[in-house]
Amino acid sequence: MVSKVTAALLVCSALALAACNTVRGAAADVNSAANCAENTINTGYCK
Known part of the structure; x- marks a missing residue:
């Protein structure tokens, strides 16, 4: 159970x-x- 929670936290952190x-x-x-x-607008062209 602890490993599943840890894995879920790592995935959420990465996202x-x-x-x-x-x-x-x-x-x-x-x-x-x-x-x-x-x-x-100011010069007539995009730099």
């Missing part, structure tokens, strides 16, 4: 860490798109 990386990556993509849109 939580993977989700954090995914959210950070999505935030970086949104930030990049916002910067490109702002550059296009």
